Amino acid sequence: MRPVRRLPAVLLCVVAGAWSITAPAALAAGPPNAPPGGPGATAVPAEAAIGTAVRVRGSAWTPGATVQVQICGANAVHGSADCDTQGGVTALISPAGTFDAGLAAGAPPAACPCVIQVSTLPGSPGAPRTVTFPFRVLGHRVAVILKDITPVRADIVDVEVTGGGGWGELFGGRPRRTLVVQVRNAGADPIVGAPLTVGWGAGSDPDSPVDSPRTGTLRPGQTATYRVPVELPPASFGTFVVGGRYAAAVPFKTTFSAYPWGLLGVNAVALLLFLLGLRLAFARRAARRRTRATERVPAPMRPPVTQHITRNGADELLDYLDETAREPSGDYRIDREALSDYLRRRTAGPIDVAALEDFLALDRFKRQER
CATH class of the missing domain: 2.60.40.230 (Neocarzinostatin-like)
Structure with missing residues (x-):
C-alpha cells in the first residue's frame, strides 16, 4: 500500500519540476511574432x-x-x-x-x-x-520560396531627382540631373557590396544604363544615400523615367522633365519671322501684278471737243461728200483723215467724227423719206 501512496507524490514532483523549467522560458519568449524583449x-x-x-x-x-x-x-x-x-x-x-x-x-x-x-x-x-x-x-497566388538563396532585406526610403534648368539646357544643351536614392538595411545581417543598377528612358522603362557608384557595406538598420549622375542627349524634350534596382531585388523608379524653353522660343521667333517674310513676299508679288495690270490698260483719251455744225457748214459738207465720198449705191464712204483735214480747214477746232457719222446717218434717213 505504501508504494501506491507514493506514486502520486512522485508524479506531482515531476510535473512541478517541468513547470519550473518551461514556464520561465515561455514567459520570457513573449508573443510568438516578437523577438525576446522586443516589440x-x-x-x-x-x-x-x-x-x-x-x-x-x-x-x-x-x-x-x-x-x-x-x-x-x-x-x-x-x-x-x-x-x-x-x-x-x-x-x-x-x-x-x-x-x-x-x-x-x-x-x-x-x-x-x-x-x-x-x-x-x-x-x-x-x-x-x-x-x-x-x-x-x-485568393492570392502561392509559390515556393527558394531556401538556398540568401535574401537581401532592404527598403527604399526615398527617391528623387535634383538639378537641371541651366542656361545651356534651356538652349538645347545636355540635360544633367542627379538621382538621389536612400536605402535602409531592414535585415539582421550587413549588406556588403550590393550592386546598384540605374538607367533612364523616354518611355516607361529605364532601359538606357548609366554608371552607378559602389554601395559599400550597409549595416543592419543603417540608411545610406547614393547619388547617381544622369546625363541625357542634347535638346532632350519631354518627361523621362529614371530608376533601377538595389541588390538586384529591390526596385525603385521616379520621373523628371526636361524642356529646352529657350530653344523652343528661338524656334518660335524664327517661325514667326519666316511667316512674316512669306506674307511680305506675297504682298510684293500682288503689288507687282497690280502694277503690270495697270500698265497694260491704256490711258483714257480726252474726249474731243465737238463743234456744232451750222446749216451752211452742213451743206458744204454734203457737197464735199457728194464730190468725193459717195458710193454708186448712194451711201457715203468716209475717209476719216481726209474728212478731218477738210473740217479743220472749215471750222475753228477738232470735229467729233462720230457725231458727223450720226449726222450723215440722219441725212441718209431723210433722203430715203424723200
Missing part, C-alpha cells in the same frame, strides 16, 4: 480577402515612434520589393508603447506565403525595428 504585433482576423479590413495592434514599441504597416509576399525576404507599399498605412506609437492601425488587405507584388510587416520609419526615436508575422491573403 510585437498581431492582426485580426489572421486571414482576409483582398479589399477587406484588417486590424493590426502592436505592443512594446518605442513611444513616439512611427511605424509602417504593410502586407508582403514571399515572407518579405526581399524587403519592400515584396510588399504592397501603396496599400500600407502608418501609425504613431502611444506613450504606452502600443499602436492600433486599420489596414485594407491588398495583393502584394510577390506570391504568398504572406506576412504583415511592421517597421519603424527613419527618424523615429529608438533603434530601428522590423517585425513580421504570418498573414493569409485569400
Whole structure:
C-alpha cells in the first residue's frame, strides 16, 4: 500500500519540476511574432480577402515612434520589393508603447506565403525595428520560396531627382540631373557590396544604363544615400523615367522633365519671322501684278471737243461728200483723215467724227423719206 501512496507524490514532483523549467522560458519568449524583449504585433482576423479590413495592434514599441504597416509576399525576404507599399498605412506609437492601425488587405507584388510587416520609419526615436508575422491573403497566388538563396532585406526610403534648368539646357544643351536614392538595411545581417543598377528612358522603362557608384557595406538598420549622375542627349524634350534596382531585388523608379524653353522660343521667333517674310513676299508679288495690270490698260483719251455744225457748214459738207465720198449705191464712204483735214480747214477746232457719222446717218434717213 505504501508504494501506491507514493506514486502520486512522485508524479506531482515531476510535473512541478517541468513547470519550473518551461514556464520561465515561455514567459520570457513573449508573443510568438516578437523577438525576446522586443516589440510585437498581431492582426485580426489572421486571414482576409483582398479589399477587406484588417486590424493590426502592436505592443512594446518605442513611444513616439512611427511605424509602417504593410502586407508582403514571399515572407518579405526581399524587403519592400515584396510588399504592397501603396496599400500600407502608418501609425504613431502611444506613450504606452502600443499602436492600433486599420489596414485594407491588398495583393502584394510577390506570391504568398504572406506576412504583415511592421517597421519603424527613419527618424523615429529608438533603434530601428522590423517585425513580421504570418498573414493569409485569400485568393492570392502561392509559390515556393527558394531556401538556398540568401535574401537581401532592404527598403527604399526615398527617391528623387535634383538639378537641371541651366542656361545651356534651356538652349538645347545636355540635360544633367542627379538621382538621389536612400536605402535602409531592414535585415539582421550587413549588406556588403550590393550592386546598384540605374538607367533612364523616354518611355516607361529605364532601359538606357548609366554608371552607378559602389554601395559599400550597409549595416543592419543603417540608411545610406547614393547619388547617381544622369546625363541625357542634347535638346532632350519631354518627361523621362529614371530608376533601377538595389541588390538586384529591390526596385525603385521616379520621373523628371526636361524642356529646352529657350530653344523652343528661338524656334518660335524664327517661325514667326519666316511667316512674316512669306506674307511680305506675297504682298510684293500682288503689288507687282497690280502694277503690270495697270500698265497694260491704256490711258483714257480726252474726249474731243465737238463743234456744232451750222446749216451752211452742213451743206458744204454734203457737197464735199457728194464730190468725193459717195458710193454708186448712194451711201457715203468716209475717209476719216481726209474728212478731218477738210473740217479743220472749215471750222475753228477738232470735229467729233462720230457725231458727223450720226449726222450723215440722219441725212441718209431723210433722203430715203424723200
